[in-house]
Amino acid sequence: MDISTGRTRGRHTATALALAAVLALTATACGDDGGGAGGDKGEEGTGKGEITFWDNNTAVRRDIWMEIIKDFEKKYPDIKVNYVGIPAASVQSKYDTAIQGGGLPDVGGVGAAMLAGIVGQNALEPVGDRVTASTALNGRLNAGMVESVKAAGGRKELYTVPTSASNGVLYYRTDLFKEAGLEAPTTWTKFYEAAAKLTDSGRNQFGYTIRGGAGSIAQALDAMYGQSGITSFWDASGTKTTVNDPRNVQALEKYTALYKKATPSADVNNDFTKMVAQWDSGRIGMLNHNLGSYKDHVKALGPDKFRGLPNPTTDSGARVQVSNPVDGLGLFKASRNKKAAWTFIEFAASHESNSKWNESAGAIPANTEAAKDPWVQKAEPTRLAAEALTGGSTTIVQLPYYLPDWNTISKTANEPAFQKVLLGKTSAKGFLDSLAGQLDKAQAEWKKQSR
Template sequence: MATVKNVVPDRKAYIIPTSTNAGAFWYRKDWFKEAGLGPPKTWSEFFTTVDKLTEPEENRYGFTIRGGSGSIAQMLEVVYGQSGLTAFFDPTGKATLNDPRNVTALEKYAVLYKKNTPEGDLQNDYVKMVAQFDTAGNIAVMQHNLGSYQDHMKALGPDKVGSFSVPRSDSGTQSVLSSPVSGVAVFSAGKQKEAAFELAESFASKQADSYIAEKTGVIPANKDVAGEPWLSEAEHIAEAQRVMNDPETKVVQMPYHLPEFNEITKTWAEPLFQKVLLGRLGAKEFLDQFAARLTEAQAAYKKRIG
């Protein structure tokens, strides 16, 4: 509900939420078992783990970076997860993205490219990333979200694939990015509002919410679904809920309220992030420019809403 209300200026709920997603790191259980490793709990453990599982001569890589379309959200998840920062903007409206702790975090992340990942990752979108992890089977850890659950189960099955949440920062902070919330709304101009609202209620009901969440692998919004038998077998959702229900977890609200956010992250940032991976642009310079654009967009937003 907090996410639903935070994306609009008046902080009211305009949809009935039905589900949400969460960042997840999918990993090869069989590889981890062979190496005597467990899912990493901190970022230091994460970097050590992917390094141990990298064997280029065997065409095995500890990680796959999403360098192509859709790369920025995953990069931000790694950066804020490592730094432990808990907000995109400080109280004055200045973006925190270029905080020195974030710069260091991005530098550590970018170093993984070609060292612990395939070289082709520079152009990786979701389809290519999943193909490497599921079909080629040469990746130990893949970062995505709960939405890719069905792909992994069909290709590899629960005995070979598990998930762990965003690791804690080395200082102990659990920072996770907010995820978009799916839901249903009734348009005020509609001619059949009562019938539409009944339909919206049915989608948000325990029965429908449980069915949709089970088939898609995401977190159901209806709390009454919590006791459903299938949830006890859904390890990936149990892991995500463990983190989200922990009172010490800090949710970094993504600035979805900014109309410019999609253009900034997709059109502007993605090509420059590729330059960072190639070593042609420094992490600090990239994040300085990124933060400046977000700060400007936030100021314009505040001015518009008064």
């Protein structure tokens, strides 16, 4: 699998062919007169008029964004926000197409995982100075999230205003654990013990559901580093990845061995929606997902049949998690009304709106005032995740979102390869050695281009 810089350019060429499919989306956007790949510097504008906002996960966020937009337009009646909802699975290609062909929005949701690719095409406006000048935001954004999106952008500037983080959570069925006489899965040893004991395949009951479809790589990496205790994605030289360290290989072997022994066979194709729905059916003991599915579990199971804990620790008590992409709002360079667009970003990231959005999503607010609101204390998984993120009890392994090829490597190139590991067609070592080779090559190219 060739993970070269040409691969990224090839992806952009391919997505440009899909321009006709997104004309309906781009018709109301700000850059209809061109402006791909940084060719249009846009204008500050009057601070009034219309702006277009692309929501990067319309399937689960549309309603709350419409509420925030209504609040915004009430406070700023001279600004109208045109909402365009885009499914999370296709938002990367939509941005790539608009960058190449014109039609970018004024404001868009940009998660850390896709940030480097958009920054690399010179499509986003740096927003650090605007944050500093904002009385609503300066000093009120989580420092860790700010640093995370700075690193993800691959440059020194801040290219998106962080809005939320959604750390990995181990959800477990408290009623099933109690019936089986099991302790909470707070360590990996207890996790594996529970996965085995709660499985009765003859009765279609399983201890765990493993993610084998879309999004599987990040979850597998989380399980690997959590068990191995390795705390850095790169070695001391910064040129070789640790993904294929023997301790990670051993951890992945143990983790993937759960498939079909303590998990449903359908897991090999399950993305997060299918995995969550399967767990919510009530016949599976444990699920790894993020904070975003908390309310789904409450709706399906009620608040008393499950808990959500930070990822398990090693037997020595060390907790290591890989970074989860911080979500944020980007100001696009081609905007003809950056002043109004920034007013919307500032409003959405401020205390009240950020709290409202994150309460709906069950995520950790980036706004430090919002993070102190009562709902955070009442939503146990969010509270525990926030404490793990900010309290010093957890070491975060930063994934290399800054690599332009990261999304290609972690999705297109290796999700099918991970399925082969689950099916026993490829060894864990062979898979991780191949992944390491791709990552090392991408890192070397990035370092060369960054000189």
